[in-house]
Amino acid sequence: MMREVQLAIIGGGPAGLAAAIAARESGVQDIVIIERDRELGGILNQCIHAGFGLHTFGEELTGPEYAARFIAQVRALEIPCLLDTMVLDLSEDRVLTVTSRKEGLQQIKAGAVILAMGCRERPRGALNIPGFRCAGVWSAGTAQRLVNMEGMMPGREVVILGSGDIGLIMARRMTMEGAKVKAVAEVLPYSGGLKRNIVQCLEDFDIPLLLSHTVVDIHGKKRLEGVTLAQVDENRAPIAGTEQYIPCDTLLLSVGLLPENELSSSAGVSLSPITGGPVVGDDLATSIDGVFACGNVLHVHDLVDFVSQEAKQAGESAARYLQQHTQIGQRTELRAVNGVRYTVPQHIDLAHMGEEVTVRMRVGQPYRRAAICVYADGTLLRRLPKLVLAPGEMERVTLRRDQIPAGTKEITFCIEEGETK
Amino acid sequence: MYDVVIIGGGVIGCAIARELSRYQLSLCVVEREEDVCCGTSKANSAIVHAGFDAEPGSKKALFNVQGSQMMEQLCRDLDISYDRCGSLVLCFDEQDLPRLEALRLRGIENGVEGLEILDSAALHKMESAVSDKAVAALYAPTGAIICPFGLTYALAENAADNGAQFRFDTCVERIERTAEGFAIHTSNGVLESRTVVNAAGVYADELHNQLCDSKLRIVPRRGEYCLLDRKDGKLVSHTIFQLPSALGKGVLVTPTVHGNLLLGPTAADQEDKENTATSAAGIAALTAAAALSVSNLPMRDVITGFTGLRAHITEGADDFVIGESAEGFFDAAGIESPGLTSAPAIGAYLAQLVAQKLQAAEKENFIATRRGITPVKELPFEERRALIERDAAYGQVICRCEQITEGEIVEAIRRGARSLDGVKRRVRAGMGRCQGGFCAPRVMEIISRELGVAQTELTKSGGESRLLVGYTKEVQE
Structure with missing residues (x-):
């Protein structure tokens, strides 16, 4: 017998949590949150810096604190969660194939689905940065997990490529852990991060932000020994003669986030080539009947508060769909x-x-x-x-x-x- | 005292080891890296050449065609992926048609079966993604794709199952002739052996020159590649070459057995035998050349790039050097393309030579087959469910992009993976679109647990490639 559920929410991060709460409060009884990691909270669990929740709660919380408030509501509402559970496939008729250590392989037929899988970091390869493929090159979020959750240091002398928020936050974090952050290079003539992060994470620690600069070579066959930075022209092409070698043992990449929509694609959800997320209507419904999307899987946000707001709307829409079906x-x-x-x-x-x-x-x-x-x-x-x-x-x-x-x-x-x- | 020491744990060394392990011989593979498959074997086009390129009568032609014929059965025996997808050589100019026809005739002379010239219509019907500029193509139905890591590990594991020893992190510095054979001085002490097989890749010339009168010189020919996301793997269904030039078979566009799309290689000679860095110029050249074959390649879906070094001989021969080059010293030198394809045939041939020399008898209990690591993702639903019931670790996905489970990672470690790259090459954890961004910390945790080694000691690829430098302040306190 295939397990059935009214509403399956894929992802137990900020989007999935807020969507679940809203759906329950809108009257959906039979909900399950499916989370691939060991605990609820998603990426917030590794964001131990403050600055979350100003819009939602009117106070500054850390990532885990912000998540905890939503997790507490999910618990109070007794919404079931499958942890350490990976959705392997989502079909057009909303059958989820999931696997976990605890419950093995199973299929779940859902009346409605909310996609809340979040996003992933663009890897080095996607930028075609030349050089060796040595140890010591990490995406900034991976380094954040290593430092904040595993308590381990990836390196002592750091260059960061990309001034996205995670890169800025990690510049400060590595500095506070005693590492020397030598530079943050940004290929664009402006930073893609929040202004407040540039002030609080770079300027306050005298970390140079090199705009219109990129990494043109990565040195070190086995472990990173240094990087070559160069200035770029308006077409982002390196300018000959501007190269500078910076010795370092760590290069962190904060060069963009990509909504993680492989499952959405497997179900046939139409994606926008610009956002990388599903094309949705005002109710956040995707092109597939009964499938909704919210949070970073829909488009990359910069504030979690807005993720929560968007997710609330997705939860309410899914409830309305289940109760009366959407009229088109x-x-x-x-x-x-x-x-x-x-x-x-x-x-x-x-x-x-x-x-x-x-x-x-x-x-x-x-x-x-x-x-x-x-x-x-x-x-x-x-x-x-x-x-x-x-x-x-x-x-x-x-x-x-x-x-x-x-x-x-x-x-x-x-x-x-x-x-x- | 070994009967045979094989220097080099690439696909050639491992193929020779596997074939030699059929005989009653004491056998050791010596590898300077921490694992097999760390040099050219891990960075190539991952294809089985049909065999129409090489000069008729050359060793390249002979071993290529033989290897291509042996490969499918070998892959079945050793439980690794093989896909005879066929290959196409594109011709972009009517004036070059005679060269295309010459290639077909050369293939026939080399013993390649089923070669056919396709006109533009037939070509585009067979492979619609091919650029309109292609006016004709040579179709080789016996062209195939394989996993070079899978092949090398399978050969090594099967050789080990049959008694071959492996010594890692052991770099050969000097070989001395002794009364009984050879003293092989390494970074890890001296090994004695009656015979030596030189399968040292780009360093094969240096070993050869220590013992042989005729000298060789290998100048690595770098080849850069780009790998695209699996969502683009079905863009083409054949391996697509361009009409060859003096520098090689040109840039190819091919699906891989794991469903990615692979572009490469470039070709540029360099003196440095260690420089496997990618270059801006190389990536640009590669992108431009690949676009000739298939227009509108989705280059924004590139997930990684890499460089391989072919062991190209510039002095001494323009062919593979295979055989007993000095008394008791056997070469498998200059094994550039089509080396991967030729590996099974080179292995069988050299093993026979060495065995004859040592007058070794075949074992009665040779194990001819090997089982691969459980391919959880490919199992039918019920089989997969039953597997997880037996061992819950197969229910836990660690690498989300490639959907690799903890059970598979544990198998990889038990088969010899000690580093992130060792796990990656065996089971593809970290090989997908996020390139280990999510799974690297989880894989490190599993390696640490399984091997009883602190995470701060773990490496990306052995040696100096330590991943971490210590703990955070809070943990230290």
Whole structure:
């Protein structure tokens, strides 16, 4: 007999936890959270620095503390969790094949599925960084796990490539553990990390941030001995003559996160080539009936608070789907143009959406004194002036249903530069 | 005193060891690295050449065609993946058609079966991803793909099952002739042996020159590769070559037996025998050359790159050097492409020569087969479920990208893996799209537990490749 469950949530990190709580509070009784690691909390468990929860709880928590609040709710609601359990396959008709040490191999048929698998780090190979493949080159998140969870030091003299948030956080963390962080190199002319992390993790510790720089060689046949950095031109090509050799025993890579959607693909979920995550509607439903997505598997977030908010919405939508099934109406496409890289959701259903919808988006480059403009079939709907816009900071625009003219076919989001009124 | 010492634990050394282990001989493989399959054997195109490239009458031609014929059965015996996917040599210019035809005739002369020239329509029907610029192709149905790690480990394990010894972290420094045979001075003491087999890859010339009058010179020919995510493995269904040039068989695009897409190699000679670094120029050249064969290659899906060094002989011969080069000293030198393909045939041939020399008799109890590590992912549902019921470790996925379980990793360690790379090459944990980002700490934990070694002592690939430098302040206190 195949096990059946109303709602299966794949992933017990911040997205999965918040989705589970919301679904239960919306009346779904039969839920299971499937987590591949030993404990709930996902990547938050290794994020022992503070700075989480300002939006959600109005106070600064560490990652494990933030996770603990959600885990406590999941426990209080007695939502079952399968830990150390890996989903091997998800079919189009929502049959999950899972494996674990404790319960072996089994199949679970779910009435609805919420994808909350998170993301992974882009590895060195994806950047084609030349050089030896020696020990001492880690992705920043792996190093974070080694240091914060296993209590082990990957090295003493560190160069970090990429100024994503994990790289910045690890620059500070390694410094506090007594390592010398010699430089953070960033191939772009600006950092992809949060401003507050640049101040608190680099500037406060006098760690140089080398913008428009990259690693052009990795030295050391067995263990890393040093890296060659070089400045890059506007096409990100290294400029000859700018090379500098920096001796180090560790290179940490913080060069981007990729939503982890191999399971989604196995089920046939349509993915966006820009976000790397599923294409979703205002209810965060994917292209496969009864399958929803939230958190970093949908698109990479910079603040966990927004993951929790998004996941809550996915949990509520899945509950609504299970209770009354989604009625499909006219689809209004959301389009990202002129400076906006993407929107999530990618489409909305004016007839069935809630009172309002939060549209999350990122810009493709930094802007000063610009505005996010929203047009419904060419007519200006909203204009939101912004002093600063940066690719590292996700933007959100809330649209009320009653603002959008009935029959709107397309809503476009763009950046308009110049003095704001 | 050994009867035979084989220097080099690559695919050639291991193939010779496996074949020699058929005989009543005391046998030792000496390897400078911590494991077998650490040199050229781990960084090549992972294909079985049909055998139309080599000069007719050459050793390359002979051993290639023989090896290609032996490979499928060998892979069955040793329980490793083999896929006869066939290969295509693309021709991009009508003017080159005579060269393509010459290649076909050369193949026929070498004894390759089933060769066929395809016109553009037939080619694109067979392999739709091939660039429109290709006007014709030579189709070789006997071309195949294999796992070079799998083959090397299988040969080594089977040789060990039949009594062959292996000494790792042992670098041969000097070989001296003695009254009984040879004294082999190594970084780990002196070994005595009646005969020596030189399978030392890019260093085979240095050993050869110590004992032989005719001198060899090997200048490594570097070949850089890119490996793409498994989601692109079905982009092509054949191994796709380009019409060869003086430097080699050109850049190929091929599926691998594990479902990835592999591009490579470049070809550039270098003096340095240790430089396996990839280079910006190499990666750029590779990308450009591969794009000739298959346009729109999804280069954003590259998950890793690597460089292999072919043992190319520049002085002394333009062929494999295989045979008794001095009294009791046997060479398997200059084994560049098609070395992997030729390995079974070279192994059988040299083993016979050595056995004859030593007048050794065959064992009666030779174990001809070997079982691979349990391929959990490939098992049918019920079989997999039953396996986990017997041993729960097969239920625990450690490498999520390749879905490798703890049970398989433990098997790898019990078969000799001591490092992250040793585990990776045996069971693919860390070989997937995240390149060990998630599983490396878990694999380290398992190696540490199984071998009783502190994690801070573990290496990526033996020797100086220590992964960690110590503990954090809190743990230290």
